[in-house]
Amino acid sequence: QSVLTQPPSVSAAPGQKVTISCSGSSSNIGNNYVSWYQQLPGTAPKLLIYENNKRPSGIPDRFSGSKSGTSATLGITGLQTGDEADYYCGTWDSSLSAGRVFGGGTKLTVL
Amino acid sequence: EVQLVESGGGLIQPGGSLRLSCAASGFTVSSNYMSWVRQAPGKGLEWVSVIYSGGSTYYADSVKGRFTISRDNSKNTLYLQMNSLRAEDTAVYYCAREYRGMAFDYWGQGTLVTVSS
Numbered sequence: 001q002s003v004l005t006q007p008p009s010v011s012a013a014p015g016q017k018v019t020i021s022c023s024g025s026s027s028n029i030g031n032n033y034v035s036w037y038q039q040l041p042g043t044a045p046k047l048l049i050y051e052n053n054k055r056p057s058g059i060p061d062r063f064s065g066s067k068s069g070t071s072a073t074l075g076i077t078g079l080q081t082g083d084e085a086d087y088y089c090g091t092w093d094s095s096l097s098a099g100r101v102f103g104g105g106t107k108l109t110v111l
Numbered sequence: 112e113v114q115l116v117e118s119g120g121g122l123i124q125p126g127g128s129l130r131l132s133c134a135a136s137g138f139t140v141s142s143n144y145m146s147w148v149r150q151a152p153g154k155g156l157e158w159v160s161v162i163y164s165g166g167s168t169y170y171a172d173s174v175k176g177r178f179t180i181s182r183d184n185s186k187n188t189l190y191l192q193m194n195s196l197r198a199e200d201t202a203v204y205y206c207a208r209e210y211r212g213m214a215f216d217y218w219g220q221g222t223l224v225t226v227s228s
Binding site: 033039046050052056086088090091099104 | 146148155156158161169170171172175205210211212213214215216219220
């Protein structure tokens with residue numbers, strides 16, 4: 001059972017927009033930065049968003065992040081078939097020892 | 112170019128020990144926070160352990176007392192010593208560098224550890 005709650009799956013058509021939610025509490029999302037990762041099948045996770053809404057170099061602006069209270073959201077616009085992957089949110093939880101935590105992951109299907 | 116390359120995974124019997132290595136290039140391991148993250152087959156990501164640049168180490172409750180994270184500054188390599196292995200430790204183990212806001216900006220390709228008799 002993950003500390004952070006994500007929907008197991010989302011889907012949308014190519015070209016459309018999709019959002020993925022990540023729900024937590026005051027001990028994690030509420031008081032810490034959130035990051036987002038994309039994991040394509042059979043590969044290592046890749047950082048998409050850090051510090052709630054910043055993109056590393058090379059990440060297209062189709063990907064965006066936001067945070068409000070104890071929830072965070074990843075947005076993807078202009079969906080492409082290559083975006084089909086698992087997406088994870090991550091943060092720090094002050095109630096755990098050095099507690100880096102991840103959400104359970106969301107499978108994005110591009111129909 | 113930053114690169115992380117894990118090695119040391121394999122098939123091990125329950126109760127056995129294994130040491131994973133993560134060779135880094137393009138940056139200095141000892142100047143960064145470095146973590147191990149694992150992923151059981153078909154499951155999500157689980158943070159395992161971190162070593163801070165100052166040398167402090169922390170562990171997830173699920174591995175505390177059994178796993179030890181360390182580094183060799185001369186080899187620019189991160190390690191994870193895993194003892195008293197259990198079936199539930201079966202996973203792909205990734206090493207990752209921490210960036211700002213405790214985000215992981217670089218990941219290795221992962222090494223598979225299978226604990227089974």
